[in-house]
Amino acid sequence: MTEGPAQFDRYRRQTILREFGVESQQKLAASRAVIVGVGALGCASADLLARAGVGTLTLVDRDVVELTNLQRQCLFDESDAIERRPKAEAAASRLSRVNSSIRIEPHVLDVTSRTLPRLLREAKPDVLIDGTDNAGTRYLLNDAAVRDTIPFVYGGVIGTRGMQMTILPDASPCLRCVFEEPPAPGTMPTCDTTGVLGAAVAIVAGCQAADAIKVLIGRRDLIKPTLLEFDLWSSERRRIDLSSMCNATARRNCPCCGKHSFEFLDGKHDDDAIKLCGQLAVQIGSTGRECDLDRAAERLREFTPKRVSPSLLRVSLAGERAESSGSLELSLFADGRAIVAGTADPARARGVYAKYVGA
Ligand SMILES: [Zn+2]
Numbered sequence: 001m002t003e004g005p006a007q008f009d010r011y012r013r014q015t016i017l018r019e020f021g022v023e024s025q026q027k028l029a030a031s032r033a034v035i036v037g038v039g040a041l042g043c044a045s046a047d048l049l050a051r052a053g054v055g056t057l058t059l060v061d062r063d064v065v066e067l068t069n070l071q072r073q074c075l076f077d078e079s080d081a082i083e084r085r086p087k088a089e090a091a092a093s094r095l096s097r098v099n100s101s102i103r104i105e106p107h108v109l110d111v112t113s114r115t116l117p118r119l120l121r122e123a124k125p126d127v128l129i130d131g132t133d134n135a136g137t138r139y140l141l142n143d144a145a146v147r148d149t150i151p152f153v154y155g156g157v158i159g160t161r162g163m164q165m166t167i168l169p170d171a172s173p174c175l176r177c178v179f180e181e182p183p184a185p186g187t188m189p190t191c192d193t194t195g196v197l198g199a200a201v202a203i204v205a206g207c208q209a210a211d212a213i214k215v216l217i218g219r220r221d222l223i224k225p226t227l228l229e230f231d232l233w234s235s236e237r238r239r240i241d242l243s244s245m246c247n248a249t250a251r252r253n254c255p256c257c258g259k260h261s262f263e264f265l266d267g268k269h270d271d272d273a274i275k276l277c278g279q280l281a282v283q284i285g286s287t288g289r290e291c292d293l294d295r296a297a298e299r300l301r302e303f304t305p306k307r308v309s310p311s312l313l314r315v316s317l318a319g320e321r322a323e324s325s326g327s328l329e330l331s332l333f334a335d336g337r338a339i340v341a342g343t344a345d346p347a348r349a350r351g352v353y354a355k356y357v358g359a
Contacts, residue, residue, distance in 0.1 A: 042131025044205030186296030282349035
């Protein structure tokens with residue numbers, strides 16, 4: 001479809017909004033958003049932004065669609081899961097049928113300190129949206145957003161709860177102002193060990209998309225420095241006011257936006273996933289953070305993990321197909337290392353580690 005009155009007709013319910021108007025629609029059409037992680041949150045915010053008419057959407061994900069994704073990842077269907085299509089490509093193909101007048105660029109990519117700078121140089125985002133499932137990538141995005149002054153829309157969901165916060169570098173606190181360090185490996189629940197309620201995804205992605213739109217139409221003044229928390233099961237809502245952290249003096253001790261030490265972007269926390277020679281296995285090198293094996297065993301209990309020794313926990317991940325036969329096997333060491341057996345693909349191993357161990 002081509003640009004023209006018909007295209008703006010498509011957006012009529014949005015342009016007649018008093019808060020929005022035709023001029024905002026034109027700004028949106030000229031804007032670029034990058035969504036890192038096209039899982040539950042990434043699908044939902046990409047869907048909202050594509051329908052709203054964001055001119056260029058870059059969708060980035062390293063993973064493929066699985067049947068267990070369909071409960072909450074709204075851009076995929078059963079045929080995507082059967083074919084195990086890359087999420088970025090499946091989402092792009094679905095959204096290009098929803099809105100053919102915008103550009104959608106899928107990248108099947110593992111976002112690391114090595115790949116992120118080039119991605120951002122090429123995509124030149126006006127806003128960066130968090131659809132990731134792990135703290136390491138999230139802190140990496142926070143570093144890049146602060147360094148390059150790109151508005152960064154954080155969102156997270158787990159269980160029945162969700163959180164959302166929008167970071168306007170130089171004007172509001174960053175992720176590390178609020179949560180200085182990422183959680184140690186194995187200490188936090190993940191969607192794959194705890195589960196996640198689809199409705200919690202929708203509310204967080206809705207907040208993310210609304211803030212992204214405000215940024216893209218030049219209404220940053222509407223974005224409040226707050227951390228929003230929702231529990232969809234207890235119906236509790238919390239709004240934590242962060243306005244006291246907006247001036248530079250209050251943020252001077254933040255390693256990222258205060259001291260400009262971009263450790264995640266500099267690769268100091270890289271996990272160094274390497275294929276093990278002669279084996280169908282990948283080692284995720286120590287990130288320098290110890291893994292609490294007792295807590296990891298508790299989180300992974302549905303897979304009946306085996307405590308091989310005080311320093312080693314091993315678990316067979318039913319549902320994660322190995323490249324040879326059977327399921328992937330994860331060995332977790334107390335020093336923070338892990339070995340994923342059954343794959344030779346470092347990106348897949350890193351994904352499996354993030355899904356089941358976290359951080
Ligand atoms: Zn900060």
